Amino acid sequence: MDTVIVSSKNPIFRFAVRELKEKAPKGFDFALFAVSPNYPYQDVPATIKKEFGSINYVGFSSSSAFENIKLVNDGIVGCFFKFNSPKTKVCTFVKEKINEKNRTKVLKELIAFLKERKGKLNVVIGDFIEGEFPILIEKVGEELQKLGIDSPLVGGVTATPTQGDKREKSYLFYNGNTVENGFIVVSFSNVDFQVQVSSGVFKKGPVYTVTKCDSFKIYELNGKKAGYLPKKLLKDIEPAEDNRFLLWYTPFGIVGEKDEIEALRVIRSFSDEYVELWGPVKEGDRLKLSVVLSTELLKDAEENARELKASFGMADFCFNFSCLARAKILEQFEEKEIELYGRLLNAPLFGFFTHGEVATKNGKLRIHNLTSVIVAVRERYEL
Amino acid sequence: MNFKDKKLKLFLNYIEELTEQYEELLNQKRELLVELQRKALYDPLTGLFNRHALIEFLNREIERVKREKNEKLFIIFLDLDNFKQVNDLYGHKKGDEVLKEVAELLKSHFRKYDIVARFGGDEFMVVVRNSSRENVEEILRKLQRRIEEIFKKFGISVSYGIAVAPNDGTDLDRLINLADKRMYSMKERHKAKKVDN
Numbered sequence: 001m002d003t004v005i006v007s008s009k010n011p012i013f014r015f016a017v018r019e020l021k022e023k024a025p026k027g028f029d030f031a032l033f034a035v036s037p038n039y040p041y042q043d044v045p046a047t048i049k050k051e052f053g054s055i056n057y058v059g060f061s062s063s064s065a066f067e068n069i070k071l072v073n074d075g076i077v078g079c080f081f082k083f084n085s086p087k088t089k090v091c092t093f094v095k096e097k098i099n100e101k102n103r104t105k106v107l108k109e110l111i112a113f114l115k116e117r118k119g120k121l122n123v124v125i126g127d128f129i130e131g132e133f134p135i136l137i138e139k140v141g142e143e144l145q146k147l148g149i150d151s152p153l154v155g156g157v158t159a160t161p162t163q164g165d166k167r168e169k170s171y172l173f174y175n176g177n178t179v180e181n182g183f184i185v186v187s188f189s190n191v192d193f194q195v196q197v198s199s200g201v202f203k204k205g206p207v208y209t210v211t212k213c214d215s216f217k218i219y220e221l222n223g224k225k226a227g228y229l230p231k232k233l234l235k236d237i238e239p240a241e242d243n244r245f246l247l248w249y250t251p252f253g254i255v256g257e258k259d260e261i262e263a264l265r266v267i268r269s270f271s272d273e274y275v276e277l278w279g280p281v282k283e284g285d286r287l288k289l290s291v292v293l294s295t296e297l298l299k300d301a302e303e304n305a306r307e308l309k310a311s312f313g314m315a316d317f318c319f320n321f322s323c324l325a326r327a328k329i330l331e332q333f334e335e336k337e338i339e340l341y342g343r344l345l346n347a348p349l350f351g352f353f354t355h356g357e358v359a360t361k362n363g364k365l366r367i368h369n370l371t372s373v374i375v376a377v378r379e380r381y382e383l
Numbered sequence: 384m385n386f387k388d389k390k391l392k393l394f395l396n397y398i399e400e401l402t403e404q405y406e407e408l409l410n411q412k413r414e415l416l417v418e419l420q421r422k423a424l425y426d427p428l429t430g431l432f433n434r435h436a437l438i439e440f441l442n443r444e445i446e447r448v449k450r451e452k453n454e455k456l457f458i459i460f461l462d463l464d465n466f467k468q469v470n471d472l473y474g475h476k477k478g479d480e481v482l483k484e485v486a487e488l489l490k491s492h493f494r495k496y497d498i499v500a501r502f503g504g505d506e507f508m509v510v511v512r513n514s515s516r517e518n519v520e521e522i523l524r525k526l527q528r529r530i531e532e533i534f535k536k537f538g539i540s541v542s543y544g545i546a547v548a549p550n551d552g553t554d555l556d557r558l559i560n561l562a563d564k565r566m567y568s569m570k571e572r573h574k575a576k577k578v579d580n
Contacts, residue, residue: 157486205399205401206401206404206405207404207406208404229400232396232399232400233393233396233397233400234393234396235396236392236396237384237389237392237393237396238384243389246389246390246393247393249393249394250392250393250397289397289400289401291394291397
């Protein structure tokens with residue numbers, strides 16, 4: 001598999017796509033595009049068609065995407081795949097207009113697709129859809145566990161800028177179409193791959209039980225109104241402006257049966273009554289309030305990359321889905337993480353900052369926050 | 384406050400919360416420990432020491448008697464006469480009430496530092512230090528009269544046997560057996576007296 005990743009920050013989308021075309025390899029088989037939400041989304045499929053013709057691609061809104069070891073803000077990043085084996089194929093599974101009513105139907109269809117694509121590399125990119133997508137992923141994880149299927153799903157939730165509590169709308173694109181409120185699974189066959197999930201939060205911390213919640217909103221912790229906790233953490237921190245981002249430094253870890261952290265949750269907002277998270281939780285969940293430092297994030301990312309390199313060996317290409325909160329915490333080192341992935345894994349890297357990562361950790365597929373999911377991919381060659 | 388100071392303050396607030404939560408956890412652990420100790424040492428029905436606690440105590444006291452001259456330890460074995468009838472005729476709930484009342488009587492007749500324990504069923508044991516046989520026997524007679532008086536309608540009395548360390552030896556099993564045997568002699572006497580009457 002030959003992979004070329006290129007970018008453009010030309011503010012005129014048509015010119016940006018043209019620049020990409022000039023840099024793209026001839027006769028590629030498949031492409032992924034991370035498109036800044038600053039570009040007019042209505043023009044994305046038509047512009048791609050105009051410049052590239054009818055190609056097989058998937059695109060998605062993304063404020064910050066990775067072109068190898070470079071972070072590209074407010075531009076377009078294209079990842080072009082050319083397969084060396086005729087056996088290597090890509091197929092897509094697209095679902096749109098997902099809501100509470102059709103959630104069960106979508107879940108069934110996605111499970112059926114994943115059962116059929118068992119053992120393949122299935123990369124999912126989804127819109128947050130007011131929490132519908134993270135809830136769906138959690139349910140997929142539960143269902144797959146019931147069925148005894150090791151989850152082959154990995155990916156991220158698109159991240160667009162937020163204005164106060166509101167997120168800018170994000171879109172997905174594929175082969176001339178625009179998808180609203182949906183997700184796309186890109187399924188690669190004839191590839192070997194390995195996934196590593198890096199967090200880097202401190203393992204110790206006070207543990208609370210969720211006694212009342214509604215998916216993303218926790219109303220009670222240990223039987224007490226949950227709003228007290230962020231207030232206490234932000235006590236005497238003035239001015240209060242932007243303080244909710246400060247709470248990204250104190251994430252919750254969902255504690256598993258063996259006392260391990262199964263998934264992290266970052267605080268999104270809070271009031272006197274509740275604490276809202278970027279990922280869903282359930283009543284009865286035990287949450288460990290942890291703390292995180294940029295140095296520890298990088299240390300853990302490096303350990304994971306080294307582990308991945310040691311067990312996987314040479315990769316043709318790498319995906320990286322990294323939490324936006326992680327970027328915030330890394331501060332001036334936000335590019336350091338992709339830089340060390342590139343250096344240690346010695347492969348082209350494509351990815352983006354997410355509002356949630358999809359990956360299997362400790363045998364459970366879950367939606368994560370504050371993690372960096374790295375996937376090493378290698379095409380299977382025939383002798 | 385710049386962002387660096389804000390972060391530092393956040394971590395300090397986090398540590399404060401961590402400390403409070405751990406203190407709460409520690410308190411819960413202490414309470415649990417006290418509860419477990421209580422369950423391990425006390426009889427849940429009567430609140431008296433249980434057999435396990437009594438044996439622990441007796442082992443320690445016998446060692447002390449062995450070390451110190453002129454020390455005497457009175458081991459009293461008590462068993463209720465006709466208690467079975469209460470359970471059979473009035474039910475186990477009533478039986479439990481009787482046992483609880485007897486436990487209170489035992490505690491009130493002996494001193495605070497004497498050990499009163501439920502040995503099992505309707506069997507009790509009292510361990511008395513720093514006293515004389517005369518005093519111990521006088522208290523036991525008083526207790527016997529009181530029990531007969533209170534539980535007259537059930538026909539309940541109490542038989543007891545005393546073993547004294549080191550006079551009767553310092554082997555715990557032997558001392559308990561001896562007190563038990565002496566208690567049975569009294570019980571037999573009570574039975575014979577009842578038949579005569």
